Amino acid sequence: MSNGRVSPIELYLGSGRAHNVVQRQAGTVEMTWQRHPGTDGSGVSWSLSRFRTSGPDSVEVASSRNSGFVFTQVVLKGGFQAELACGRRYQDSAPGLIRPSVSGALYRFGAGDNAIFGALVSLETVKDWFGGPVPKGIRPLLEGGSNTYHRARALPVHLRQALMTALSNNSPLGRRMVSAAAQQILGFHLQSLCEDGVPNVTPLAGSLARDAHALLQECPEDPPSLAEIANQFGVSPRRLDRAYRVEFGISFNRSLQQVRLAAICAALQEGMPIKVVAHRFGYSSVSNFSSAFRRWTGLPPRQWLERQAASRT
Template structure:
């Protein structure tokens, strides 16, 4: 497996660190990433290409779709990839800096992050909202002199969102089978990535009302069903383009009436038209 990792420190005094990693192989593969870093930090990861599952040395398992926030007991991990071309964005924040972010008044939901450091791993799964992922992707694709600042701003918002999830309070308003239905809806849409079924058909197949499914999906994935379907379809389209399919073919497969309408939607979500996006990825891989 070919591994490429680029790490960056903040330039504005936030204490944040972020990284961009590429893993390329001939197909599904696994790699163990060793680290001697002292486990006094929290991190999150965002898949940009492909999908992954990870297992920390302590036994904690997570996947890219719902990586959420992690305070590890140990830093090393085993990653399993399902595609030949995989990329992920990582954000890391030292615990001492996290406490400074709150100005010493740490909310109740986040206090466990600062307690029992070096004991059990703390993992709070949470998917990243579509709008944050789009902002992150757009900043990474940016070619202006402000790129580093834009990426850093996106990294702060990604980490801030995950930390904020810990401070949320209130009793759950969904039954376990409704939350499970939301996860199954996600799996069904991923299995039909180029043409995800609509909310009504999903609800009927899962035996739940369309309204409850929509609300449960938002609770689990922090976006609407329509936004989730759009993200899944876009990821599938990106994969097809990288595999060599023409823009016209991908547009038709993804259900667009024309290549121009697909290009418009693609640019709206990723900040670049398909051909420029492919060229930008090709330049970064050299």
């Protein structure tokens, strides 16, 4: 994990209520970190971090924050592998919930431009959210102590897409929308702990589910089917779909649709002509593509683009 260049960056992650914007330069790495404290009464704070590197690079982020919190992360661009100060490692594909015993981490980046969204809440706030007895599956998270708590779990595509939409909204309500998305993401992970205090798929099955998701994201224009991936992995489609549902909270086929929609929306927002997008994603005509897009979003592509542009002004 720590092989290659390591650029140390000290970052004070305090608990003040003012917005913080920090820029750091260390060796070949440039970091920008922006924090938005929880001022809407939810107790959730969120942050945006951007790392520009000559790649691959390792970045050590030191922090003075105490250990009474839990956080999760969502990759917006690029990707990373992380090693907490305590030695626990996690992947960007399934960060889940993390309560570190010691704040700070070492990040390894392969891409030159990386963006990470972070959502954080105190353990006391999590306890208050339940308004009574805490479910059994949540108790290990709240116990604290000297051990790091980490439950790996991937984030469903629709929650990531909702976050991306909120982040692109520059209206006066934009930050509230991002805060709401952060609460949904944390709520998803907490609800998962309530439903399955112990994992109900093997670590291998969970790993296969994450690998299947990675294959979807690699080729959203013509993604492999559940049966094709299951055959490649040497497992039954039913077993793979079950593991996928546990890992992502959604069926493989439903996730396939969401991955394709996210890629289509990204292509349209990047300025790709509608006719080209339709052809690229396998539609026989622009009319068929527009009809499918309307079923997904409630709007035809051109009107959807106009709505997106208006939300950013």
